[in-house]
Amino acid sequence: MEIKVLGPGCANCKRLYQEAERAVAQSGFAATLTKVESIEEIASFGILRTPGLAIDGQVVASGRIPLAPEIVTMITTAAAKA
Amino acid sequence: MSATASIEAHAPGAVGSPALRQAAVLTGALAVWGLVYWSLPAVAEWLTTSILGLSRPKPLGAAVEFFLFEVPKVLLLLTPVVFVVGVVRSFFTPERTRRVLARRREAVGGVLAALLGVVTPFCSCSAVPLFVGFVTTGVPLGVTFSFLVSAPMVNEVALALLFALFGWKVAALYAGTGLAVAIVAGTVIGRLRLEGWVEPWVFAVKPRGERPAEETLHWPDRIGAGREAVREIVARVWPYVVAGIAVGASIHGYVPQSFMASFMGRDAWWSVPLAVLIGIPLYSNAAGIVPIVQALLGKGAALGTVLAFMMAVIGLSLPEMVILRKVLTVRLIAVFVAVVGTGILFVGYLFNLVL
Numbered sequence: 067m068e069i070k071v072l073g074p075g076c077a078n079c080k081r082l083y084q085e086a087e088r089a090v091a092q093s094g095f096a097a098t099l100t101k102v103e104s105i106e107e108i109a110s111f112g113i114l115r116t117p118g119l120a121i122d123g124q125v126v127a128s129g130r131i132p133l134a135p136e137i138v139t140m141i142t143t144a145a146a147k148a
Numbered sequence: 149m150s151a152t153a154s155i156e157a158h159a160p161g162a163v164g165s166p167a168l169r170q171a172a173v174l175t176g177a178l179a180v181w182g183l184v185y186w187s188l189p190a191v192a193e194w195l196t197t198s199i200l201g202l203s204r205p206k207p208l209g210a211a212v213e214f215f216l217f218e219v220p221k222v223l224l225l226l227t228p229v230v231f232v233v234g235v236v237r238s239f240f241t242p243e244r245t246r247r248v249l250a251r252r253r254e255a256v257g258g259v260l261a262a263l264l265g266v267v268t269p270f271c272s273c274s275a276v277p278l279f280v281g282f283v284t285t286g287v288p289l290g291v292t293f294s295f296l297v298s299a300p301m302v303n304e305v306a307l308a309l310l311f312a313l314f315g316w317k318v319a320a321l322y323a324g325t326g327l328a329v330a331i332v333a334g335t336v337i338g339r340l341r342l343e344g345w346v347e348p349w350v351f352a353v354k355p356r357g358e359r360p361a362e363e364t365l366h367w368p369d370r371i372g373a374g375r376e377a378v379r380e381i382v383a384r385v386w387p388y389v390v391a392g393i394a395v396g397a398s399i400h401g402y403v404p405q406s407f408m409a410s411f412m413g414r415d416a417w418w419s420v421p422l423a424v425l426i427g428i429p430l431y432s433n434a435a436g437i438v439p440i441v442q443a444l445l446g447k448g449a450a451l452g453t454v455l456a457f458m459m460a461v462i463g464l465s466l467p468e469m470v471i472l473r474k475v476l477t478v479r480l481i482a483v484f485v486a487v488v489g490t491g492i493l494f495v496g497y498l499f500n501l502v503l
Contacts (some may be wrong), residue, residue: 114278
């Protein structure tokens with residue numbers, strides 16, 4: 067499972083990354099977590115507001131910071147779909 | 149019988165609906181707010197004269213009283229407005245705005261874009277994804293620019309503060325002229341057909357995956373959005389407000405009356421271009437600049453010059469240009485600044501002439 071945090075490095079993006087880290091640890095799933103800071107790649111996801119969160123190429127949140135419990139739910143849902 | 153019935157209804161076991169409780173909390177907060185607000189002038193005067201022992205007609209006393217009165221006053225006015233705006237904004241998302249604008253003709257689209265720019269949440273860090281997202285989904289370039297001009301400039305915090313400090317006429321004037329500048333600038337840039345001056349990679353972006361589904365919100369979420377907006381915006385903005393008021397207080401206390409009139413007044417024709425030129429590289433958010441504007445006006449600066457200065461400061465900023473450099477070539481940024489700057493200049497002259 068590939069989780070990407072999309073954001074050019076503002077404070078919100080860092081917070082989202084921390085929440086995502088916590089969620090990955092809590093969920094117990096094996097997932098690679100990367101931070102995407104390149105503007106071109108962020109734009110290719112089609113989000114209009116940063117920060118954004120994408121799981122396996124699918125945007126699950128944009129323009130807000132879902133907290134770790136919510137991200138855990140997103141991870142489990144994505145895993146079930148795979 | 150009705151007395152006992154109502155006592156039973158409010159017994160601890162009977163829970164009022166959450167909405168009712170929220171309404172009660174809001175009403176209580178409003179009452180406290182009103183009390184504090186009305187007592188401010190008296191408290192500021194008392195603190196300055198009795199506690200600090202300063203004489204009000206003297207510069208230091210005047211400056212301190214101004215500061216002690218204005219800081220809580222502005223923060224008190226800011227909070228409910230930001231809250232209401234937070235709630236209103238939960239109805240408008242950039243995704244919905246994009247959908248509305250995607251298939252409009254340029255004339256209608258420009259007007260809509262400028263109007264939507266006022267209510268759609270916008271932060272300058274999102275300027276790039278937003279620009280790319282708009283332009284690659286069929287929103288015309290001119291329309292996108294109308295949005296990009298009105299979103300930061302006709303800012304709800306600015307409007308709220310202008311309304312609070314100068315009344316609805318000044319706020320409406322700022323909003324109206326700001327929208328006009330946004331629409332005209334967008335139309336001009338659209339007509340110039342400058343798509344070739346956008347950074348090439350923007351049009352090469354291939355959107356991948358499905359569009360994220362829009363989430364439907366219910367009222368408790370919307371109230372939460374309001375509270376979140378207050379927490380986020382007021383917490384971020386209050387240092388600027390205090391700094392702006394400190395500058396305003398110094399102007400109020402130490403600058404002689406009508407000093408500003410000599411170079412920012414109506415008769416100094418070069419004051420408008422100067423104000424715009426100074427304003428463009430400066431960056432402040434609305435909350436910091438409005439108290440300064442208030443002090444300048446109080447010292448004889450002309451309204452048109454001051455409005456132009458304010459628009460130049462918050463509408464065009466160096467940080468924003470740096471961010472936009474990722475998607476626009478320098479030539480296009482120059483055209484953007486020139487067109488918007490000219491519009492602001494025009495507004496400044498118009499109001500100095502008319503008022």
